[in-house]
Amino acid sequence: MSIRDLFATELAVINLGIPSFYDDLLRQGLPVLQVDWKPPAGGDPEMVAALEKLETVRDKVEAGNREAFRRLSEAHPYLEGIGTARDLIPGLGEHMLLHAGPPISWEHMSGPVRGAVIGAILYEGWAQSAEDAEKMASSGGIAFSPAHEHNAVGPMAGIVSPSMPVFIIHNRTHGNYAYCTLNEGLGKVLRFGAFGADVLERLKWMAEELAPALKKALELSEGIDLKGLMAQMLHMGDEGHNRNKSGTSLFFRIIAPLLLKADLEPQTVRRCLEFIDSNDHFFLNLSMPACKAMLDAAAGVEYSTLVTAMTRNGTDFGLRVAGTGSRWFTAPANYVEGLLFPGFTAQDANPDLGDSAITETCGLGGFAMAAAPAIVQFVGGTASMALEFSHLMYQITYGENAVFTIPALNFRGTATGIDVRQVVELGVLPVINTGIAHREAGVGQVGAGLVRPPMACFEKALSALAETI
Structure with a gap:
């Protein structure tokens, strides 16, 4: 077939890339197929x-x-207990704070992270005022390190300090562990950089009553299968990041009977259950370290x-x-x-x-x-x-x-x-x-x-x- 014969027949055009050619042919009533193509890696x-x-x-x-x-795929994380960060997290020294994200210095920290650092310093008692805490952080008195480098994760600012309670997540398939603090709830909380008296009081209560109570309850279990709970979450309308209503509800159903069976004061059980029930994001601090434990295996x-x-x-x-x-x-x-x-x-x-x-x-x-x-x-x-x-x-x-x-x-x-x-x-x-x-x-x-x-x-x-x- 010669080029003259080609133009004497009805054309069917395949256009790659620039859509304006496709649009022109379409306006002329010609059969044309547009292929949405672009060079690999943008042509870089x-x-x-x-x-x-x-x-x-x-x-x-x-x-x-x-x-x-x-x-x-084979990793299987379980919640096996609660402990204190300094006793569990590898490489977490005194006067060290873990933070979310890649490595960063105080000079480059954003407002919420700086606020959370100040709050953690006050929580630990390393300083008695926000001004002194800021001076300590800015003068090199605190070591900073990414939580990810210590088998841990944290939401938003992600601050973990030595005396904070943390969930213990065990990947029973490969033997590795991951850790995360307990979720504080919404509003003015440490992870958003708040460090007022109410924030510190809540954190102290979590360390002194909530965490010990949950620890006793978990000791009555054989560990909680987080991978199984996360699979159920997806079938109940959660996606495991911004929506954790179902995950928190499923956890509540498991932990409530264990708290009731544990040797705890009734008022302690009531306060713990009310706190978990009031916080739809409570499970986020379990899904995150569960994912961390699975990915670290790879x-x-x-x-x-x-x-x-x-x-x-x-x-x-x-x-x-x-x-x-x-x-x-x-x-x-x-x-x-x-x-x-x-x-x-x-x-x-x-x-x-x-x-x-x-x-x-x-x-x-x-x-x-x-x-x-x-x-x-x-x-x-x-x-x-x-x-x-x-x-x-x-x-x-x-x-x-x-x-x-x-x-x-x-x-x-x-x-x-x-x-x-x-x-x-x-x-x-x-x-x-x-x-x-x-x-x-x-x-x-x-x-x-x-x-x-x-x-x-x-x-x-x-x-x-x-x-x-």
């Missing part, structure tokens, strides 16, 4: 080269990802490109990848886009904050929004968007969780195992649904919404993985 030569370099060891990368995903697998942690400190976003172990890849944290409480504006919001994105890293939170369509009333959007986000996340993950399933997707497993290669190649970032903290210490939560990590974190991780070859 450095990223394309890194992808190609990893492709040269594809078999090793696939073997590494298969092993990391297997460890993550850390350090050679050649694996799967993400094992995503976290933020209100200034920077950081992630870790299985194949690069404990190394951090960071970039400035983004602002959360969503719904603000009455009386607040976008200027009041702090950049993204907290260790709670460990839930998304494990296939929950924004990845499981299809299981919790009601969450969009809190973070903005529509129920159909919740479905769309969950579907989209399958494009950037290695596999599906066989235990965490979504009824609205015909019980399909949640998208699990974020693959750095897929994120960069496709230009699709993980979606995180989260709370919005006020930029000033102590004001508290001012809204909730959706946020994406900075692409630079994934690009840095991809380059590092390629350099290891």
Whole structure:
């Protein structure tokens, strides 16, 4: 067939890329198919080269990802008790505070984190006034370290101090542990940077009455299967990050009889149950370390490109990848886009904050929004968007969780195992649904919404993985 013959026949056109060509042909009534194509990694030569370099060891990368995903999938976290941070958390020294997110110094901390640091110093009795506490923190009198580097996690500011009580989470499959403080509730709380007398009084009560009571109750159990509870949560309308109503209710049903059986004063039992019942987010501080314990089991697998942690400190976003172990890849944290409480504006919001994105890293939170369509009333959007986000996340993950399933997707497993290669190649970032903290210490939560990590974190991780070859 000659070129003249080609133009004498009816054309059927396939257009790749720029949609204006498709639109022109469509207006002329010609049959045309639009292919939504863009170059890998947005055409960035450095990223394309890194992808190609990893492709040269594809078999090793696939073997590494298969092993990391297997460890993550087989991990089984249990709540086994409560103890004191200094006695349990490895590497937590005196006059040391753990915080959310990647490493950060006092000079670069945001308002909520600084406020929480001041509150923790007052709680520990290292200073007697906020002014003295700030001087201690700014002069090098306190050592700061990411909770993630000590097998721990914390919501929002994420502060853990030596005498705070922490949940003990044991991954019984692989033997590793994870820790997290107890959830304080909403309003003016330490994790949002509040450090008033009421905040410190609540923390003392939690350490002196709530934690010992829960410890006695848990000693009567054989451990609480958190993975099983989290699977049930998804079938009851939770996604494990911003919505924990069902998880808290399920925990309440288990812990209430144990508290009643324990050798405790009736008034102690009443106060403990009332506190848990009044706090829909109580289970968040259990789902987070459960996810941490599962993901830590996959850390350090050679050649694996799967993400094992995503976290933020209100200034920077950081992630870790299985194949690069404990190394951090960071970039400035983004602002959360969503719904603000009455009386607040976008200027009041702090950049993204907290260790709670460990839930998304494990296939929950924004990845499981299809299981919790009601969450969009809190973070903005529509129920159909919740479905769309969950579907989209399958494009950037290695596999599906066989235990965490979504009824609205015909019980399909949640998208699990974020693959750095897929994120960069496709230009699709993980979606995180989260709370919005006020930029000033102590004001508290001012809204909730959706946020994406900075692409630079994934690009840095991809380059590092390629350099290891």
